[in-house]
Amino acid sequence: MIRVLIVDDEKIVRKGLVSFMPWQDFGMVVAGEANNGENALQFMESNRVDLLLTDLSMPVMSGIELMREVRQRHPHIQIVVLTLHQDFEYVQEALRLGAIDYIAKTQLEKEQFEDVLSRIASLMVMKDSLNGPPIQQYEIGRVDELFVLYALHQQSDDLKSAISLPKEAVEADVGVWYWTDMMSNAVAPNPNYALICFKDLKDMDRKSLLRLLRVYRKNDLFYDYDPSLPIQFVNSRIILSRGNDEMGYEMNTVKQRWLSSEWILDDQIFEHMIQELRLMKLQPIRLTRIFFSLTDEWNRLYYQILSNPIVVEDFFSSWVQFEAWLRASRETIRQANSKPQYSIEIQNSITKAMNLAQQMMDQPVSAGEMAKMVNMSSSYFSQCFKQIAGQNYTDYIRYIRMERAKEYLKNTTKTIQWIAEQVGYNDEKYFSRLFRDQVGVLPSDYRQKK
Known part of the structure; x- marks a missing residue:
């Protein structure tokens, strides 16, 4: 490089x-x-x-x-x-x-x-x-396959010293090396690196090769890499023919689906959603950001039933690692949310109500109105909500409103009146009094401390 x-x-x-x-x-x-x-x-x-x-x-x-x-x-x-x-x-x-x-x-x-x-x-x-010796060591265009080692973590520019590479390895990019003869110098498996064999390279010039290595790293490596395999084989022409543009998906729609309760309670829906997510091939950093946000929402939704909050990794090296985390998070929520005395339909309705409460926080939705939205009678809804959510509907609404108000106070410079309206209170003084009762200090004092 x-x-x-x-x-x-x-x-x-x-x-x-x-x-x-x-x-x-x-x-x-x-x-x-x-x-x-x-x-x-x-x-x-x-x-x-x-x-x-x-x-x-x-x-x-x-x-x-x-x-x-x-x-x-x-x-x-x-x-x-x-x-x-x-x-x-x-x-x-x-x-x-x-x-x-x-x-x-x-x-x-x-x-x-x-x-x-x-x-x-x-x-x-x-x-x-x-x-002296030329920078380019191989006659590109005359080889049919190339072995490429990708560093899965790019925090350091001096990654080569961390692994034993063949002497003829050429650095194509930061954290990317390639060579032609696999038999003479095999690379020992290492969880921090992915070894890929690119096939069908005949007549490919150097510029196309570098583009191939870059496009594959950007779009496909995260989703293709399987840490259980010592080496993976890739058809080069297929990679280049795909292009490198991420498909345009409406991220709000994606997030809303993962904020619903369907994927937690229904195995078939979960498997469909996880395969759909993989086919989107979102950029890894974008995927991580989306699920950072979703994790915050899940913890807010299920705070009362979770013994410990869901924690998302700072970095996922592959889809395999991400999927394992997602399945584990789902199991944690499902186990905490499991109430054998209630049917799946009832549990789904209550979880849906919790989700709607988050979305309609700025609106005065009573327990009776929410019960109608999830097709339950008012009295039975209140009974089930307290058992499944861990507190009655009114206390739950007040809690999530104050938590959202805390976020606004810490992360924005909006007025107290504006924040009060965003969490469902038109009267700033009434909101400030409730906030002090719930949090222990007035909103202005909380903002100053944080």
């Missing part, structure tokens, strides 16, 4: 280059940025840099001065000059100091980014071929 340092005194230029250039398409990653030559040299003292992209006109230390220092201290680093200067003498000086390319900012348009990086990558390979 080619590690790039961007040096420019204009922050907007640095951020633009970091964000919009297709670095990964050409086996590059931005390792850092600096606003002048001195800071760039300090960065290079403690960080590996392969390619320096620098402006020429900067305060403290100019780009030309920086290039001279780099040539002496870090001769292996290749340099590309990025500047507004069009003077031929600047070009000559930069090239004399070893720059492999010279790019005028005024000519750098978004549609040219790919061409620019392609040219830089080619020049780097050309120069490496004169000075």
Whole structure:
């Protein structure tokens, strides 16, 4: 992986280059940025840099001065000059100091980014071929299969030392290595890594290969990876033909389904919902965020019956791990919610009422009105609700309203009147009195403490 340092005194230029250039398409990653030559040299003292992209006109230390220092201290680093200067003498000086390319900012348009990086990558390979072993070790297009090792945790950039790799392994990206000969150097199974064999690679160029590895990591690795298998085989053409766009699902609809009680009480519905969720192939980080939110709602819904709150993992390395957590969470709620003296239908109705109470918190819904919504008589609803939910309907409503009010007080700057209305009270003073009775302090004091 080619590690790039961007040096420019204009922050907007640095951020633009970091964000919009297709670095990964050409086996590059931005390792850092600096606003002048001195800071760039300090960065290079403690960080590996392969390619320096620098402006020429900067305060403290100019780009030309920086290039001279780099040539002496870090001769292996290749340099590309990025500047507004069009003077031929600047070009000559930069090239004399070893720059492999010279790019005028005024000519750098978004549609040219790919061409620019392609040219830089080619020049780097050309120069490496004169000075030492080439960056690319395999003749891509002549192999039919490739073995790729993916790090499942990407917190560190120095992951290679944690596992024994074949000597011929090439780093394609941070936490991604590939090689061609599996028989000579087998990798021992490791729960922090996934070993994938990509098949049908004939006539695939390097750019397509890097795109394949990136697309697979982004869209499929999380869902395909099975920790019980030492190696998994993937058809490369199928992966590339799928594209890399996540399908557009209405997340509010998804969340509402997982806030219902159907999946807790009915095995068939649960299995259908979990398979449906997997087929969506949401980005892992998005999936985790959704279920972080859902876990908060489940704990709020079932706080009275759960001996301990449901806890979601900070990170899931695979769908297998996520599904195991989801099944365990379901079993916890189901066991806590199980009341053998009531039918599944009654338990479902009460859970539905708890869910509706959360959704209609800003509305004055009485126990009788809620009973009608879940098709139960008022008296029997009140009896069942207290037994299943652990407290009567009125106390439950007051509790969830105050819990929601606490969240608003901690996480927003909205007025007390606004918060009172959001949790079903039009009178701010009445709400404040109830809040003090329930929590022990007035809303304003609670906000100040938190």
